[in-house]
Amino acid sequence: MTDCTETMTDCAETMPDCAETMPDCAETMPERNNPTSDDLPTAPLSPRERVPEGRVRDAFEDGVAAALAMAAGEETTVTWRRDRKGVSTGWCRLPSGEALLPAARAVAELHGRLAMVTPYLPERAKERGEREIAYHFDLDGATLTLTVVLPLEWARVPSLTPIFRNCDWHERELMELYDVQVVGHPDPRRLFLDHTLPHAPFERLVPYSTFTNAATSKALWDKVLAGEREDA
Amino acid sequence: MTTKIIELGPHQLALEEPMYFRVQLEGDRVADLDVLPGQVHRGMEHLVMRRNLYQNITLLERLCSLCSNSHPSTFCAAVEEVAGIAIPPRAEYLRAVADEIKRIASHLFCCAVQANAIGEIPLFRRVMEVREIMQRAKEAIYGNRMDLAANVIGGVRYDLPPEAIAYLYQAMEDMKKPLDELYLQFANNPALMARMAWVGVLPSEAAVECAVVGPVARACGIDYDVRKKSPYGAYDRLDFEVAMQTAGDVRARNLVRLAEARQSVSLIEQCLAQLPAGPLCVDTLPEIPAGEAIAKSEAPRGELMYYLRTDGSDFPVRLKWRVPSYMNWDALKVMLKGEPVANIPLIVNSIDPCIACTDR
Amino acid sequence: MHMQVEETTVEPVRLFRINTGSCNGCDVELAVTSAVTEFDVEQLGCRYTEDATEADVLLITGPLTVKARDEVLRLYAETPRDRITVAVGVCPVSGGVFRDSYAVDGPIERYLPVDVNVPGCPPRPQALLAGIGEALQIRQARRAGVEPVGRADGKGQEGDNFPARCRLSFDASVCVDCRMCRHVCAAGAIRFQEVEGGVRLTLWHNSCVFCGLCSHYCPTGALSVTGDWRLDHPAADAFAQVERGDIPYAPCSGCGEPIVPAAPQLLHTAFRRPTPEIDKLTALCPACRQVMSIGAPGR
Known part of the structure; x- marks a missing residue:
């Protein structure tokens, strides 16, 4: 494990400047990266340009993939896309919730920086009974997204705060906006939501009207249109 | 030594926006800090899922007025990535012009507020007057002094005709001397040195651990600027150096900002000189397929990241973003530790905290 | 207007600001009216105060978030009963782009009466000064025990150099x-x-x-x-601005x-x-x- 990780670290440090210009590129659809492709969201990945194989960049991308496979199980794969400016984004769907902690540790060893956490209810969440959380990491300009698939109800994830100190607020927000329990969070208080607001306003299974003031628009517009009739 | 806990609000913190701190004091020094956000929480990540992609351009511009252009431009970049759209070269340059004008105005506002926080009122007024050159330029070119309405999906919706280019060149010329003077003043003026140097220090190891971004990181010697690390738009064709300092104190953060503002002047001049001819936008109403994408940019306060997930409809399945200020609050615990209470407003403002951005 | 000028020599009119959860656009522009000579509220005989109990004119920004509400109402209760309240920007009046969010509790008129609206997003400093000027007129009229008449000056304002995005x-x-x-x-x-x-x-x-x-x-x-850009109006006419x-x-x-x-x-x-x-x-x-x-x- 250690040998391999060191090699990865080297790769990360030898990443080339991303500013290299990209010659003419053919548009291709990147391959899906999920081993159980039936469970994938219907979303096809968008068409993307491919760049000629740059050896160093490829070594970096392969290195990240190898480190994740070693940490989270060999069925773990990363699909890399590069945009027109040569900026890489890596997409990895973890095989299980248990793979999150080891995968996050592997990213930390690669000097990854936690950039953002995106919890969401994917397309047809209810019929599939699933929700997802995407953890986005910066790897010296490249962005790696690790996605975990969780059950829609009674979802639990381990806190990443022992590995990434800055995960603190991301997880507090996750806990108040969604029905997800973060196990081992050192400070699970609400962050932004007022104490008078109901829990988890982002859960689409709850009717919107419970949480929103949709009546405001109607009340205001009734007055605007009523005023119009008076002076018409 | 006596320990006590005090609550500070926007007035005591000299902030334009509502934010509350619970500060633990040992004697008259700060021992610990609890940041209590949420006053400006408008539920925007929820609102964006109930608005279509076009409405979200305008909604996101009102996330925060100080970095208002960064949000729609980065959001549009994410939509364009999902749709496989390459925006026209002229639009890339025009987005950069808008972003850099906003960067200058934002950085100057931050420096002005700090001058005000330490009672340097003439300097506060001076910086605000210099900033007015940018405010006037924004209104003259975009029609509003804060919200530029420059971006659409697929490009921009403003152009720079020759007379506007000449006007902007002149505005840039007018900025150079004041910006150079302000840099020297923030670098060397003894009164400012006494208040800002070796104050609110963030050591570089702590900066890495807290994962700070933007001028706060670059003031600690962290060489990270999204425009260089993950080039977007026109930045791969523009010549600039990443502004850096190493001291990690209030002074260093301001020197990074003032150096960047001066560099933005150069970037705008380069954009005007290189501005390619051609269309402003690819297609009025492009088809947005199902997909997911990440887009990043260097907002005035640092790395801004958007994640967009679409299902082929006009409404996003999820649109998530992380503003640079979000990453920088935690570092205040390090910066404020051991500082006297009187330094709190200055140090808090030295991270250029954006509460509207943080709370969403 | 000359009555206000007389007043400046005696005592400035005190302006007090409350941010109810704004995007900071209106607030940053209000800061301009205290920092930049061209737009300084001093020209109207006004001065900003940090003390709610001194407020002659109250300037409110933002859509009123649920979390800010209690503090906003506490500050409002501290202001004198004869203060004139100005809603700055469209947010306090209608919520603007933030209307219908679970976290927004406006419009502000649910909780407190407003006298003057200054539409804009954000309003340019000239419009802020016009709105404050209108508040001063209402204040004068109320003190004299008469009905306020129209707005400060009725002439349409298009004639400056900037094609600002307005009406x-x-x-x-x-x-x-x-x-x-x-x-x-x-x-x-x-x-x-x-x-x-x-x-x-x-x-x-x-x-x-x-x-x-x-x-x-x-x-x-x-x-x-x-x-x-002259969109400021008495709050009673809010719904007629169409x-x-x-x-x-x-x-x-x-x-x-x-x-x-x-x-x-x-x-x-x-x-x-x-x-x-x-x-x-x-x-x-x-x-x-x-x-x-x-x-x-x-x-």
Whole structure:
């Protein structure tokens, strides 16, 4: 494990400047990266340009993939896309919730920086009974997204705060906006939501009207249109 | 030594926006800090899922007025990535012009507020007057002094005709001397040195651990600027150096900002000189397929990241973003530790905290 | 105005600000009116105060979030009973783009009375000064025990160098009722209604954020942005700040059904040089157009 990780670290440090210009590129659809492709969201990945194989960049991308496979199980794969400016984004769907902690540790060893956490209810969440959380990491300009698939109800994830100190607020927000329990969070208080607001306003299974003031628009517009009739 | 806990609000913190701190004091020094956000929480990540992609351009511009252009431009970049759209070269340059004008105005506002926080009122007024050159330029070119309405999906919706280019060149010329003077003043003026140097220090190891971004990181010697690390738009064709300092104190953060503002002047001049001819936008109403994408940019306060997930409809399945200020609050615990209470407003403002951005 | 000038020599009028959860645009522009000579509120004989109990004029920004509400109401309760309240920007009046969020508890009038509205997003400093000036007039009038008259000065203000994005203007004669403007409006500021003999567009300037996206996507130029920035008004007139127009129906030249005919501007956008054949389509309803084009009735 250690040998391999060191090699990865080297790769990360030898990443080339991303500013290299990209010659003419053919548009291709990147391959899906999920081993159980039936469970994938219907979303096809968008068409993307491919760049000629740059050896160093490829070594970096392969290195990240190898480190994740070693940490989270060999069925773990990363699909890399590069945009027109040569900026890489890596997409990895973890095989299980248990793979999150080891995968996050592997990213930390690669000097990854936690950039953002995106919890969401994917397309047809209810019929599939699933929700997802995407953890986005910066790897010296490249962005790696690790996605975990969780059950829609009674979802639990381990806190990443022992590995990434800055995960603190991301997880507090996750806990108040969604029905997800973060196990081992050192400070699970609400962050932004007022104490008078109901829990988890982002859960689409709850009717919107419970949480929103949709009546405001109607009340205001009734007055605007009523005023119009008076002076018409 | 006596320990006590005090609550500070926007007035005591000299902030334009509502934010509350619970500060633990040992004697008259700060021992610990609890940041209590949420006053400006408008539920925007929820609102964006109930608005279509076009409405979200305008909604996101009102996330925060100080970095208002960064949000729609980065959001549009994410939509364009999902749709496989390459925006026209002229639009890339025009987005950069808008972003850099906003960067200058934002950085100057931050420096002005700090001058005000330490009672340097003439300097506060001076910086605000210099900033007015940018405010006037924004209104003259975009029609509003804060919200530029420059971006659409697929490009921009403003152009720079020759007379506007000449006007902007002149505005840039007018900025150079004041910006150079302000840099020297923030670098060397003894009164400012006494208040800002070796104050609110963030050591570089702590900066890495807290994962700070933007001028706060670059003031600690962290060489990270999204425009260089993950080039977007026109930045791969523009010549600039990443502004850096190493001291990690209030002074260093301001020197990074003032150096960047001066560099933005150069970037705008380069954009005007290189501005390619051609269309402003690819297609009025492009088809947005199902997909997911990440887009990043260097907002005035640092790395801004958007994640967009679409299902082929006009409404996003999820649109998530992380503003640079979000990453920088935690570092205040390090910066404020051991500082006297009187330094709190200055140090808090030295991270250029954006509460509207943080709370969403 | 001369009465206020007299007053400055005695005691400045004190302005107090409350941010109820704004995007900071109005707040940053209000800071300009305390820092930049050209826009300094001193010229109106005013000065900012940090003490709510001194507030002669209260300036409110933001849509009023749920979390800010208690503190806002606490500060408001500290202000003197005879203060004049100004809603700065469209957020306090209508919520602007933030209306209908679970976290927004406005409009502010649910909780406290407002005297003057200053639409804008954010309003330019000139408009802020005009709004404060209007508040001063109301204050003078109330102190003198008379009814306030109109706003500070009634003259239309377009005549400066900057084509600022302000009041929207609607030309119903070229509207084709495609409703793209409403589709792209983030602030829900545009409504269409069926009325006698046509369709009515109403645009409410206390909800509009003046982004101009409606005008950008309008295929015929029916909606346009003007530089008229004098939108400040007594709060009692809040719901009358509308731009509207009726798009008349005309009978379909095929079957006589009432339709909105396509404007020539739309044809020029779509075809550049419309032929007489295409011209005929403009006065036909969709069903008759289909018959004319493919010669068979739709299902």
